[in-house]
Amino acid sequence: MKKYRYLIVVLFLGLNVSSFAQLYMNPHSVAFANAYSTQARGANVIGWNPANLGLSGNPKFSMNFGFLPLVPFPSMQISNNAISPFWLNEHFFTGGYLDDEDKEELLSFFPDDGLSINPLIQMRLLEMSFSNWAFSIGSEVTGSVVLPKSLFHFVFFGNEFEKPLDLSNTNVEMQSVVTVALAHGREVKIPFISDNVEQLSAGASIKALFGLGYAGFDKIDASITTFEDRIELDGDLEAKYGTGGFGMAFDIGLAAVINEKMSANISLNNLLGSLRWGLVEAEEVKYSYFTEIASEDFEYADSLFEEGIQTDTSFSIDKFSSNYPSYLLLGFQYEVLPNLSLYSNIRQYFSDDFASSYLPKVSFAAEYKPIPWLPLRAGISFGGLEKFQWGIGSGLNFKRYLFNWGFSQTGGMFNHAKGFVFSLGQSLIF
Numbered sequence: 001m002k003k004y005r006y007l008i009v010v011l012f013l014g015l016n017v018s019s020f021a022q023l024y025m026n027p028h029s030v031a032f033a034n035a036y037s038t039q040a041r042g043a044n045v046i047g048w049n050p051a052n053l054g055l056s057g058n059p060k061f062s063m064n065f066g067f068l069p070l071v072p073f074p075s076m077q078i079s080n081n082a083i084s085p086f087w088l089n090e091h092f093f094t095g096g097y098l099d100d101e102d103k104e105e106l107l108s109f110f111p112d113d114g115l116s117i118n119p120l121i122q123m124r125l126l127e128m129s130f131s132n133w134a135f136s137i138g139s140e141v142t143g144s145v146v147l148p149k150s151l152f153h154f155v156f157f158g159n160e161f162e163k164p165l166d167l168s169n170t171n172v173e174m175q176s177v178v179t180v181a182l183a184h185g186r187e188v189k190i191p192f193i194s195d196n197v198e199q200l201s202a203g204a205s206i207k208a209l210f211g212l213g214y215a216g217f218d219k220i221d222a223s224i225t226t227f228e229d230r231i232e233l234d235g236d237l238e239a240k241y242g243t244g245g246f247g248m249a250f251d252i253g254l255a256a257v258i259n260e261k262m263s264a265n266i267s268l269n270n271l272l273g274s275l276r277w278g279l280v281e282a283e284e285v286k287y288s289y290f291t292e293i294a295s296e297d298f299e300y301a302d303s304l305f306e307e308g309i310q311t312d313t314s315f316s317i318d319k320f321s322s323n324y325p326s327y328l329l330l331g332f333q334y335e336v337l338p339n340l341s342l343y344s345n346i347r348q349y350f351s352d353d354f355a356s357s358y359l360p361k362v363s364f365a366a367e368y369k370p371i372p373w374l375p376l377r378a379g380i381s382f383g384g385l386e387k388f389q390w391g392i393g394s395g396l397n398f399k400r401y402l403f404n405w406g407f408s409q410t411g412g413m414f415n416h417a418k419g420f421v422f423s424l425g426q427s428l429i430f
Helices: 003-015 027-031 050-054 085-091 100-108 149-157 295-307
Strands: 061-065 075-080 115-130 133-147 171-187 199-226 230-257 262-294 309-316 320-323 327-337 340-349 361-371 374-383 387-397 401-410 419-429
Touching (some): 027 387, 050 133, 050 199, 100 149, 171 230, 199 262
Antiparallel strands (some): 075 115, 133 171, 230 262, 262 309, 327 340, 374 387
16 A cells, blocks of 8 residues: 555654754754854854854864764754653652552643654764865754654553544654755955954855655544444544655855954854755655454454555645745854853744744853863753753864764753753864
8 A cells, every 4th residue: 555655754764864954963062052153163154154154263174074084973862842761760660550640640741732752863974164165965854753642641541431542643744855055254344333343254155955855744633432342443644755855045144253252143044945845756645544343353453454444545746845944043252261262142943843943042151171172061051942951062172183072961951851962073174
């Protein structure tokens, strides 16, 4: 049946989450909990602020890589909106008996709109900069999987006879994209602004988006009802998937060195970002079923389920579009001491799909260098999809070679965290 092709696409995207979208994580940004837009230089400016390429402090040449050049190390973020190690240890891994009150308490941790799971990983295949130009190639997967709260109620309490178990809040939307980006920044003179800052730069980047695959639910109405002598299954699913897509996105920004202590910048990223799917194939799936399985017929459940299928179609459709979320970045930097810098950042998305949120994210970070080649970094942020994030990181930063790592937790701290982020990278600079 053609519906399995759709399910395979979803499974493939879900299990091969080998890259991330839009955020362009690196060890610095992870350790800073994303308070990074003013510090980005060289090949790291893409996805942050291309105007930084026009400021002082950019290398004549730089190349970022993971294990080896063209052999990336994945930057990973795995998070959810409800479950933490503390929650599991406190309620599940105790060996104790759970009464109904305990189960109700467990269930209260799950949001009414369901458990949202966001596995996000980024792999930058090639990142290079030449003077005030930067170039990047990377692969990305973005999306979310939502499991309805009713499913966990069923796990904890079972299902009452003649009361439907509603699965309609289930949702899946994922897309896999390869990005090719080119950025440029240069110093500019703007009346009034240039008169009040030491250096002002403007920049832009263009991103070509090559879609590998998309899968998403448009509609799902499904329920399971148990009776004393039978089970009733009822459901309707509408979804679409596409392979082969193309789109464009643009970044523009301004960056200023206000004085020897302060810097600030602003950028709009992924402007007009979208992908048009169906260059290879675009199909819509419509699937519905209704069946009753008597208790004495459970051994024939598979064949009875097949007999209950009312609609099982997959047909080609015209090309369709998906969003590539755009966002605003505001950054500020203050040099407290020659070896101590403070950073702040505000990120505002303009949509709430593909792991983005209308809720703004405010980040603060600090970098201290007890010795010139040993940076110590820490950051904290509030808001956004993660609600809360903290990070730490360090590295070995020599004149021509940089090794950096960053670790962060989202949704809480230590055992109370609901997700983690890890990034490791190396750079050559000249």
